[in-house]
Structure formats: structure tokens, C-alpha cells
Amino acid sequence: MDTGSASNHRLHFSRKALVAIGVLVAVIAVVVALAISRSPQVPRAGAPAGGVSEVQRLMPPTPPFTKTIDAYQKYQGGTTCSPTDKPGAVDIKNLVVATYHNAWWGIHRACTSSVNEHKEGRAIDVAFNAADPVQRTRANDFLYWLLKPDQYGNRNAMARRIGVMYLIWNHKMWRSYNPSAGWLPYSGSNPHTDHVHISLSWDGALRKTTWWTQRTGAATPMPSPPAGVSRERAPTDITDSPR
Ligand SMILES: [Zn+2]
Known part of the structure; x- marks a missing residue:
């Protein structure tokens, strides 16, 4: 009978152990569930077409703004x-x-018989190589940042705050004076596959738009370019046509 007693004791112990394990598993499940429910949610508002999450994009720092925003810039081609x-x-x-x-x-360009915003120092060319997948992605990240709506639902928010007049990149052009059209094919002589062109209105060029005038909270200092990485190149070989 000693054998039977020992067997019953082991059986009794095993049931207690099973109950204890069950309770432990239940407690762990509750703790994990609470932790998941309290973790920050991945932002969904910026999830765009193409399956690229906004958190995967490399974008400039965005200062805080109030809801007040600039109107779209009218066309003001270079004249001087x-x-x-x-x-x-x-x-x-x-x-x-x-x-x-x-x-x-490159920004300003020496004056010739023709005129455009480079000749007035209010157009910017920055190198992005459309044939390079990483650089193409970076250019698209920047343009996405310019044209995405802000938290107030203002469309093309950063482009409007900065005073962007038009953009040219990789055979396409976006115009602030025809924003509902979005990106349209660009047929100028230079396809802009090695740089993004940004034309600013005079208000943007002279820091009169809300990017400069309406920031809330502490002013965000404009970052300086990294030393030794970039160099200026006069864009004399580039023909930009806004039409
Ligand atoms: Zn240009």
C-alpha cells in the first residue's frame, strides 16, 4: 500500500502543479495584453499608396504650426x-x-538673355538621381512631405507654408497654380532625372510665408548642411521651363 499511497501523492501533486501553471499562463496573458493595448499606435493617417508607411520615410523635421495656412501661390515667373x-x-x-x-x-544663376527664377535666386536645384533606387526614394520622400496634408487637413501643407510655386522631378511637374491636377507629365528639354527643381514665390523667397512667420512654440533652427558632404554646383546646364 505504500506504493499506492506514493502514486496518489504524486498524482495529487501533479494536479496542483497543473493548476499553478494554468494560473501563471493566464496572468502572463493578461500582462501581455495590457502591454500591447498601451503601446503607441503606428500612425495610419500617412499610409500612402504604394505600401510605404510614413514612418519608413525620411523627411525633414516639421515645426509645429497653427491651422492658419497660406493660399496656393500664383504663377510668378522670373522677369528680372x-x-x-x-x-x-x-x-x-x-x-x-x-x-x-x-x-x-544650386540656386542663383548668372543672368543671360533668358529669365527664370534661378536668375532671381529663388529657385533651388538639389541633386537626386532618379536612376538610383535609394536617391529616387529620398526624392519621393521629400516631395511626399511637401505635398501631404497636415494634421488639420490642409492639403499640400508644407509646399504652401514654404511658398512653393512649382516642382519638377523625373519627367513630372507639380504646380501650385493648378494643385488639383497633381503631378503632370513634364516635357521640358531637361527631364530632371538628376535633380529636383523647386521654384519659390517671391513671398517664399523673402521668408514671408507661414513656414517662417507662423511657427508656434520655440523656433526650430534651420539645420545646416553637413560639412564636407555637399558642394555647390552652378546649374548652368539646366533649362527649367515652368509651362
Ligand atoms: Zn532648376
Whole structure:
């Protein structure tokens, strides 16, 4: 009978152990469930077409703004010769280069018989190579950041705040004076497959738009380009046509 007693004792012990394990598993499940429910949610608002999550994109830092935002810029083509880099163009060049470490950039261009915004120091060329998958992705990240809606539902928010007049990239053009059209085919002589072109309105070029005037909270210093990474290249070989 000693054998039977020992067997019953082992059986009794095993049932207790099973109950204890069951309770432990239940407690762990509850703790894990609570932890998951309290973890930050991945933002869904920016999930765009193409399956690229906003959190995967490399974008410039966005300062806080109130809901007030600029109207879309009307077309103001270059008409004069003023070949100095305007301060708003320099700021945006610095923002792009600090974010993406572009190989080269250019703003003002020497005056010739033709006119455009480069001749007035308010157009920016920054190197992105459309044939390079990484650089193409970076250019698209930057343009996505310019044109995505903000938290108030303002469409093309950063482009409007900065005073972007038009953009050209990789055979396509976006116009602030025809925003509902989105990106349209660009048929100028230069297909812009080695750089993004950004034309600013005069208000943007002179820091009069809300990117500069309506920031809330502490001012965000404009980042400087990384030393030794970028170099200026005069964009004399580039023909930009806004039409
Ligand atoms: Zn250009």
C-alpha cells in the first residue's frame, strides 16, 4: 500500500502543479495584453499608396504650426536679373541638404538673355538621381512631405507654408497654380532625372510665408548642411521651363 499511497501523492501533486501553471499562463496573458493595448499606435493617417508607411520615410523635421495656412501661390515667373541667393531659398536648400546629404545644389544663376527664377535666386536645384533606387526614394520622400496634408487637413501643407510655386522631378511637374491636377507629365528639354527643381514665390523667397512667420512654440533652427558632404554646383546646364 505504500506504493499506492506514493502514486496518489504524486498524482495529487501533479494536479496542483497543473493548476499553478494554468494560473501563471493566464496572468502572463493578461500582462501581455495590457502591454500591447498601451503601446503607441503606428500612425495610419500617412499610409500612402504604394505600401510605404510614413514612418519608413525620411523627411525633414516639421515645426509645429497653427491651422492658419497660406493660399496656393500664383504663377510668378522670373522677369528680372537679380542673381543672388534669396534667404528663403537658402533656408530650404539647407533643410534639404541637411536631411538628405545631397551631392550638390544650386540656386542663383548668372543672368543671360533668358529669365527664370534661378536668375532671381529663388529657385533651388538639389541633386537626386532618379536612376538610383535609394536617391529616387529620398526624392519621393521629400516631395511626399511637401505635398501631404497636415494634421488639420490642409492639403499640400508644407509646399504652401514654404511658398512653393512649382516642382519638377523625373519627367513630372507639380504646380501650385493648378494643385488639383497633381503631378503632370513634364516635357521640358531637361527631364530632371538628376535633380529636383523647386521654384519659390517671391513671398517664399523673402521668408514671408507661414513656414517662417507662423511657427508656434520655440523656433526650430534651420539645420545646416553637413560639412564636407555637399558642394555647390552652378546649374548652368539646366533649362527649367515652368509651362
Ligand atoms: Zn532648376
